[in-house]
Amino acid sequence: MTTMRPTRFHRLAAVIAASLALALPPAARASAQGSPPPAAVAQPSASALPGEQTPAPPRTLRAYWHVFIAFGLAWLFLFGYALSLGRRFRKLENEIDSLRGTS
Protein backbone atom coordinates (compact mmCIF):
# COMPACT_ATOMS: atom_id res chain seq x y z
CA MET A 1 0.00 0.00 0.00
CA THR A 2 1.25 3.46 -0.74
CA THR A 3 1.54 6.47 1.47
CA MET A 4 1.73 10.11 0.41
CA ARG A 5 5.39 10.81 -0.09
CA PRO A 6 6.74 14.27 0.62
CA THR A 7 8.11 14.46 -2.97
CA ARG A 8 4.61 14.25 -4.43
CA PHE A 9 3.48 17.02 -2.16
CA HIS A 10 6.51 19.09 -3.05
CA ARG A 11 5.73 18.67 -6.73
CA LEU A 12 2.18 19.99 -6.21
CA ALA A 13 3.60 22.92 -4.25
CA ALA A 14 6.10 23.56 -7.06
CA VAL A 15 3.25 23.71 -9.63
CA ILE A 16 1.38 26.21 -7.43
CA ALA A 17 4.54 28.29 -6.96
CA ALA A 18 5.32 28.25 -10.71
CA SER A 19 1.75 29.33 -11.54
CA LEU A 20 1.96 32.18 -9.06
CA ALA A 21 5.40 33.22 -10.32
CA LEU A 22 4.07 33.39 -13.90
CA ALA A 23 1.00 35.34 -12.82
CA LEU A 24 2.85 37.91 -10.74
CA PRO A 25 4.40 40.06 -13.52
CA PRO A 26 1.06 40.69 -15.34
CA ALA A 27 -0.61 41.22 -11.97
CA ALA A 28 2.03 43.80 -11.06
CA ARG A 29 1.50 45.57 -14.40
CA ALA A 30 -2.26 45.55 -13.79
CA SER A 31 -1.71 47.07 -10.36
CA ALA A 32 0.60 49.70 -11.86
CA GLN A 33 -2.32 51.04 -13.88
CA GLY A 34 -3.40 52.65 -10.68
CA SER A 35 -6.39 52.06 -8.47
CA PRO A 36 -9.71 53.62 -9.37
CA PRO A 37 -10.91 56.41 -7.09
CA PRO A 38 -11.91 54.95 -3.74
CA ALA A 39 -15.44 56.31 -3.94
CA ALA A 40 -16.11 54.28 -7.10
CA VAL A 41 -15.02 50.98 -5.59
CA ALA A 42 -17.40 48.72 -3.73
CA GLN A 43 -15.68 48.41 -0.39
CA PRO A 44 -16.33 45.30 1.68
CA SER A 45 -18.56 46.32 4.49
CA ALA A 46 -19.45 44.49 7.63
CA SER A 47 -22.82 46.22 7.63
CA ALA A 48 -23.89 44.81 4.26
CA LEU A 49 -27.30 43.24 4.64
CA PRO A 50 -28.23 39.97 2.93
CA GLY A 51 -29.55 40.67 -0.56
CA GLU A 52 -28.26 44.23 -0.50
CA GLN A 53 -27.02 45.41 -3.91
CA THR A 54 -23.31 46.18 -4.09
CA PRO A 55 -22.32 49.02 -6.40
CA ALA A 56 -21.12 48.00 -9.85
CA PRO A 57 -17.33 47.81 -10.14
CA PRO A 58 -15.60 50.53 -12.16
CA ARG A 59 -14.95 49.76 -15.85
CA THR A 60 -11.15 49.81 -16.04
CA LEU A 61 -8.51 47.92 -18.00
CA ARG A 62 -7.65 46.14 -14.78
CA ALA A 63 -10.82 44.02 -15.09
CA TYR A 64 -9.57 42.62 -18.44
CA TRP A 65 -6.21 41.77 -16.88
CA HIS A 66 -7.87 39.97 -14.03
CA VAL A 67 -10.03 37.91 -16.41
CA PHE A 68 -7.00 36.85 -18.48
CA ILE A 69 -4.93 36.07 -15.39
CA ALA A 70 -7.79 33.97 -13.94
CA PHE A 71 -8.20 31.94 -17.13
CA GLY A 72 -4.43 31.72 -17.71
CA LEU A 73 -3.83 30.51 -14.16
CA ALA A 74 -6.62 27.94 -14.40
CA TRP A 75 -5.33 26.48 -17.67
CA LEU A 76 -1.71 26.56 -16.57
CA PHE A 77 -2.53 24.91 -13.27
CA LEU A 78 -4.62 22.14 -14.85
CA PHE A 79 -2.07 21.57 -17.61
CA GLY A 80 0.73 21.41 -15.03
CA TYR A 81 -1.25 18.90 -12.99
CA ALA A 82 -1.91 16.70 -16.07
CA LEU A 83 1.83 16.82 -16.89
CA SER A 84 2.73 15.85 -13.33
CA LEU A 85 0.37 12.84 -13.61
CA GLY A 86 2.17 11.76 -16.79
CA ARG A 87 5.57 12.09 -15.12
CA ARG A 88 4.43 10.06 -12.13
CA PHE A 89 3.08 7.34 -14.47
CA ARG A 90 6.41 7.10 -16.29
CA LYS A 91 8.32 6.95 -13.01
CA LEU A 92 6.16 4.10 -11.71
CA GLU A 93 6.38 2.20 -14.99
CA ASN A 94 10.18 2.49 -14.91
CA GLU A 95 10.15 1.27 -11.33
CA ILE A 96 8.02 -1.74 -12.31
CA ASP A 97 10.37 -2.51 -15.18
CA SER A 98 13.38 -2.37 -12.89
CA LEU A 99 11.64 -4.51 -10.24
CA ARG A 100 10.65 -7.11 -12.81
CA GLY A 101 14.05 -6.95 -14.45
CA THR A 102 15.86 -7.78 -11.22
CA SER A 103 13.41 -10.46 -10.06
Place this chain on the structure above:
Amino acid sequence: METTTTRAAPVGVQPPGTGEAGDSLRGTRRWALGLSLLAGATLLTALWMVFFYVPTEAEMGVVQRIFYVHVPSAWTAFMAFGLVALCSAGYLWLRDPRLDAIAVSAAELGLVFTTLVLLTGPLWARVAWGAWWVWEPRLTLTLLLWFIYVGYFMLRGAAENPERGKRFAAILGVVGAIDIPLIHLSVQWWRSQHPKPVVMRPEGAQADPAILQTLFVSLFAFTLLFFALLLFRYGLERLSQRVHALRVTRELRPRPLPQG
Protein backbone atom coordinates in the same frame (compact mmCIF):
# COMPACT_ATOMS: atom_id res chain seq x y z
CA MET B 1 13.29 -5.68 -22.43
CA GLU B 2 10.84 -7.52 -20.18
CA THR B 3 11.96 -10.50 -18.16
CA THR B 4 9.61 -13.15 -16.87
CA THR B 5 9.58 -14.69 -13.46
CA THR B 6 8.40 -18.17 -12.62
CA ARG B 7 8.17 -17.44 -8.92
CA ALA B 8 4.60 -17.40 -7.61
CA ALA B 9 3.39 -14.19 -6.01
CA PRO B 10 1.89 -14.30 -2.51
CA VAL B 11 -1.88 -14.38 -2.14
CA GLY B 12 -3.43 -11.03 -3.02
CA VAL B 13 -0.34 -9.79 -4.84
CA GLN B 14 -0.44 -9.80 -8.61
CA PRO B 15 2.49 -8.82 -10.78
CA PRO B 16 1.63 -5.48 -12.38
CA GLY B 17 0.54 -5.11 -15.96
CA THR B 18 -0.38 -8.79 -16.26
CA GLY B 19 -3.61 -10.77 -16.22
CA GLU B 20 -6.99 -9.37 -15.27
CA ALA B 21 -5.50 -6.50 -13.24
CA GLY B 22 -3.30 -5.39 -16.13
CA ASP B 23 -6.31 -5.49 -18.48
CA SER B 24 -8.37 -3.42 -16.03
CA LEU B 25 -5.59 -0.78 -15.87
CA ARG B 26 -5.38 -0.65 -19.65
CA GLY B 27 -9.21 -0.30 -19.74
CA THR B 28 -9.03 2.57 -17.23
CA ARG B 29 -6.45 4.33 -19.39
CA ARG B 30 -8.53 3.88 -22.54
CA TRP B 31 -11.56 5.40 -20.78
CA ALA B 32 -9.42 8.22 -19.42
CA LEU B 33 -8.04 9.02 -22.88
CA GLY B 34 -11.53 8.97 -24.44
CA LEU B 35 -12.91 11.22 -21.71
CA SER B 36 -9.90 13.57 -22.02
CA LEU B 37 -10.58 14.09 -25.74
CA LEU B 38 -14.25 14.77 -25.01
CA ALA B 39 -13.33 17.10 -22.13
CA GLY B 40 -10.82 18.96 -24.35
CA ALA B 41 -13.43 19.54 -27.06
CA THR B 42 -16.03 20.69 -24.51
CA LEU B 43 -13.53 22.99 -22.77
CA LEU B 44 -12.65 24.63 -26.10
CA THR B 45 -16.37 25.13 -26.79
CA ALA B 46 -16.80 26.62 -23.30
CA LEU B 47 -13.84 28.98 -23.89
CA TRP B 48 -15.30 30.12 -27.22
CA MET B 49 -18.66 30.77 -25.49
CA VAL B 50 -17.00 32.71 -22.65
CA PHE B 51 -15.03 35.05 -24.93
CA PHE B 52 -17.15 35.27 -28.10
CA TYR B 53 -20.73 34.18 -27.38
CA VAL B 54 -21.92 35.33 -23.98
CA PRO B 55 -22.77 39.06 -23.64
CA THR B 56 -20.96 41.17 -21.05
CA GLU B 57 -22.96 41.27 -17.85
CA ALA B 58 -24.60 44.67 -17.34
CA GLU B 59 -23.70 45.33 -13.67
CA MET B 60 -20.32 43.63 -13.21
CA GLY B 61 -18.85 44.20 -16.63
CA VAL B 62 -16.12 42.02 -18.11
CA VAL B 63 -14.83 40.79 -14.75
CA GLN B 64 -18.01 38.70 -14.38
CA ARG B 65 -16.47 36.28 -16.94
CA ILE B 66 -14.25 34.90 -14.16
CA PHE B 67 -17.52 33.34 -12.95
CA TYR B 68 -17.26 30.75 -15.81
CA VAL B 69 -14.05 29.31 -14.40
CA HIS B 70 -14.67 30.02 -10.69
CA VAL B 71 -18.11 28.39 -10.38
CA PRO B 72 -17.26 25.20 -12.37
CA SER B 73 -14.06 24.82 -10.30
CA ALA B 74 -16.11 25.08 -7.09
CA TRP B 75 -18.71 22.61 -8.42
CA THR B 76 -15.96 20.14 -9.37
CA ALA B 77 -14.23 20.52 -6.00
CA PHE B 78 -17.50 19.84 -4.15
CA MET B 79 -18.16 16.82 -6.36
CA ALA B 80 -14.63 15.55 -5.67
CA PHE B 81 -14.93 15.91 -1.90
CA GLY B 82 -18.42 14.34 -2.00
CA LEU B 83 -16.84 11.36 -3.77
CA VAL B 84 -14.05 11.29 -1.16
CA ALA B 85 -16.69 11.09 1.60
CA LEU B 86 -18.65 8.31 -0.15
CA CYS B 87 -15.57 6.21 -0.99
CA SER B 88 -14.01 6.81 2.44
CA ALA B 89 -17.21 5.60 4.13
CA GLY B 90 -17.17 2.59 1.79
CA TYR B 91 -13.50 1.93 2.60
CA LEU B 92 -14.13 2.10 6.36
CA TRP B 93 -16.91 -0.45 5.92
CA LEU B 94 -15.51 -2.83 3.27
CA ARG B 95 -11.72 -2.18 3.48
CA ASP B 96 -11.53 -2.44 -0.31
CA PRO B 97 -8.25 -0.84 -1.53
CA ARG B 98 -9.95 0.28 -4.75
CA LEU B 99 -12.30 2.53 -2.72
CA ASP B 100 -9.29 4.03 -0.96
CA ALA B 101 -7.62 4.57 -4.35
CA ILE B 102 -10.70 6.43 -5.65
CA ALA B 103 -10.90 8.48 -2.42
CA VAL B 104 -7.25 9.59 -2.49
CA SER B 105 -7.47 10.37 -6.23
CA ALA B 106 -10.63 12.44 -5.76
CA ALA B 107 -9.10 14.22 -2.74
CA GLU B 108 -6.06 15.28 -4.76
CA LEU B 109 -8.27 16.56 -7.58
CA GLY B 110 -10.54 18.30 -5.06
CA LEU B 111 -7.50 20.07 -3.68
CA VAL B 112 -6.45 21.14 -7.20
CA PHE B 113 -9.90 22.56 -8.01
CA THR B 114 -10.29 24.22 -4.58
CA THR B 115 -6.93 25.91 -5.19
CA LEU B 116 -8.34 27.21 -8.48
CA VAL B 117 -11.41 28.53 -6.62
CA LEU B 118 -9.15 30.27 -4.10
CA LEU B 119 -7.02 31.79 -6.88
CA THR B 120 -9.78 32.97 -9.23
CA GLY B 121 -12.10 34.28 -6.48
CA PRO B 122 -9.69 36.99 -5.22
CA LEU B 123 -9.01 38.09 -8.83
CA TRP B 124 -12.74 38.83 -9.15
CA ALA B 125 -13.01 40.27 -5.64
CA ARG B 126 -10.18 42.78 -6.19
CA VAL B 127 -12.17 44.41 -9.01
CA ALA B 128 -15.68 43.92 -7.59
CA TRP B 129 -15.07 44.58 -3.88
CA GLY B 130 -11.78 46.46 -3.99
CA ALA B 131 -10.14 43.82 -1.77
CA TRP B 132 -8.38 40.56 -2.59
CA TRP B 133 -9.79 38.76 0.42
CA VAL B 134 -12.56 39.36 2.93
CA TRP B 135 -12.97 37.19 6.02
CA GLU B 136 -16.62 36.48 5.33
CA PRO B 137 -18.33 33.09 5.91
CA ARG B 138 -18.16 31.54 2.42
CA LEU B 139 -14.54 32.47 1.75
CA THR B 140 -13.43 31.42 5.22
CA LEU B 141 -15.24 28.07 5.00
CA THR B 142 -13.74 27.42 1.55
CA LEU B 143 -10.25 28.10 2.90
CA LEU B 144 -11.07 25.74 5.78
CA LEU B 145 -12.11 23.06 3.23
CA TRP B 146 -8.71 23.45 1.53
CA PHE B 147 -6.90 23.03 4.83
CA ILE B 148 -9.03 19.98 5.76
CA TYR B 149 -7.90 18.16 2.62
CA VAL B 150 -4.30 19.25 3.00
CA GLY B 151 -4.66 17.62 6.44
CA TYR B 152 -6.08 14.52 4.72
CA PHE B 153 -2.79 14.02 2.86
CA MET B 154 -0.68 14.90 5.88
CA LEU B 155 -2.55 12.28 7.93
CA ARG B 156 -1.97 9.62 5.28
CA GLY B 157 1.70 10.44 5.08
CA ALA B 158 2.36 10.92 8.78
CA ALA B 159 1.10 7.57 10.11
CA GLU B 160 3.81 4.97 10.65
CA ASN B 161 1.36 2.20 9.80
CA PRO B 162 0.01 2.96 6.30
CA GLU B 163 -3.27 1.11 6.97
CA ARG B 164 -3.90 3.23 10.04
CA GLY B 165 -3.07 6.37 8.05
CA LYS B 166 -5.64 5.38 5.46
CA ARG B 167 -8.30 4.78 8.11
CA PHE B 168 -7.67 8.14 9.81
CA ALA B 169 -7.68 9.92 6.46
CA ALA B 170 -10.95 8.18 5.53
CA ILE B 171 -12.55 9.43 8.77
CA LEU B 172 -11.36 12.97 7.97
CA GLY B 173 -12.66 12.55 4.40
CA VAL B 174 -16.15 11.77 5.74
CA VAL B 175 -16.17 14.44 8.47
CA GLY B 176 -14.60 17.11 6.22
CA ALA B 177 -17.46 16.82 3.72
CA ILE B 178 -19.76 18.48 6.30
CA ASP B 179 -18.10 21.73 5.23
CA ILE B 180 -19.58 21.45 1.70
CA PRO B 181 -23.28 22.12 2.58
CA LEU B 182 -22.07 24.77 5.05
CA ILE B 183 -20.27 26.59 2.22
CA HIS B 184 -23.35 26.38 0.00
CA LEU B 185 -25.77 27.60 2.68
CA SER B 186 -23.44 30.18 4.24
CA VAL B 187 -24.68 32.97 1.94
CA GLN B 188 -28.25 32.32 3.12
CA TRP B 189 -27.58 31.68 6.80
CA TRP B 190 -25.12 34.47 7.57
CA ARG B 191 -24.50 38.02 6.41
CA SER B 192 -22.25 37.48 3.47
CA GLN B 193 -20.45 39.64 0.90
CA HIS B 194 -20.39 36.77 -1.56
CA PRO B 195 -22.93 36.93 -4.43
CA LYS B 196 -25.99 34.71 -4.02
CA PRO B 197 -26.37 31.58 -6.21
CA VAL B 198 -27.75 32.22 -9.70
CA VAL B 199 -28.84 28.66 -10.48
CA MET B 200 -29.42 26.67 -7.27
CA ARG B 201 -31.91 29.02 -5.62
CA PRO B 202 -35.45 28.28 -4.35
CA GLU B 203 -37.14 30.54 -6.92
CA GLY B 204 -35.23 28.95 -9.82
CA ALA B 205 -32.34 30.11 -12.01
CA GLN B 206 -32.31 33.88 -12.60
CA ALA B 207 -29.95 34.99 -15.35
CA ASP B 208 -29.79 35.74 -19.06
CA PRO B 209 -30.24 32.51 -21.10
CA ALA B 210 -26.85 33.00 -22.80
CA ILE B 211 -25.18 33.30 -19.38
CA LEU B 212 -26.90 30.12 -18.18
CA GLN B 213 -25.99 28.23 -21.39
CA THR B 214 -22.33 29.24 -21.07
CA LEU B 215 -22.32 28.32 -17.40
CA PHE B 216 -23.84 24.88 -18.08
CA VAL B 217 -21.36 24.14 -20.89
CA SER B 218 -18.49 25.17 -18.57
CA LEU B 219 -19.89 23.01 -15.76
CA PHE B 220 -20.19 20.06 -18.14
CA ALA B 221 -16.65 20.60 -19.46
CA PHE B 222 -15.16 20.75 -15.95
CA THR B 223 -17.14 17.65 -14.93
CA LEU B 224 -15.77 15.71 -17.91
CA LEU B 225 -12.26 16.97 -17.16
CA PHE B 226 -12.65 15.90 -13.53
CA PHE B 227 -13.64 12.34 -14.46
CA ALA B 228 -10.86 12.09 -17.07
CA LEU B 229 -8.24 13.24 -14.53
CA LEU B 230 -9.81 11.02 -11.85
CA LEU B 231 -9.42 7.94 -14.07
CA PHE B 232 -5.77 8.82 -14.79
CA ARG B 233 -5.09 9.46 -11.11
CA TYR B 234 -6.91 6.26 -10.09
CA GLY B 235 -4.79 4.26 -12.57
CA LEU B 236 -1.71 5.88 -11.06
CA GLU B 237 -2.77 4.97 -7.52
CA ARG B 238 -3.48 1.35 -8.48
CA LEU B 239 -0.11 1.17 -10.24
CA SER B 240 1.53 2.58 -7.13
CA GLN B 241 -0.25 -0.03 -4.98
CA ARG B 242 1.11 -2.74 -7.29
CA VAL B 243 4.64 -1.38 -7.14
CA HIS B 244 4.36 -1.57 -3.37
CA ALA B 245 3.02 -5.14 -3.59
CA LEU B 246 5.88 -6.11 -5.92
CA ARG B 247 8.39 -4.67 -3.44
CA VAL B 248 6.79 -6.67 -0.63
CA THR B 249 6.95 -9.82 -2.79
CA ARG B 250 10.66 -9.27 -3.34
CA GLU B 251 11.29 -8.66 0.35
CA LEU B 252 9.36 -11.80 1.37
CA ARG B 253 11.20 -14.01 -1.15
CA PRO B 254 13.56 -16.46 0.59
CA ARG B 255 17.17 -15.57 -0.10
CA PRO B 256 19.73 -18.30 -0.90
CA LEU B 257 21.90 -19.28 2.04
CA PRO B 258 25.53 -18.16 1.81
CA GLN B 259 27.88 -20.81 0.42
CA GLY B 260 30.20 -22.62 2.87
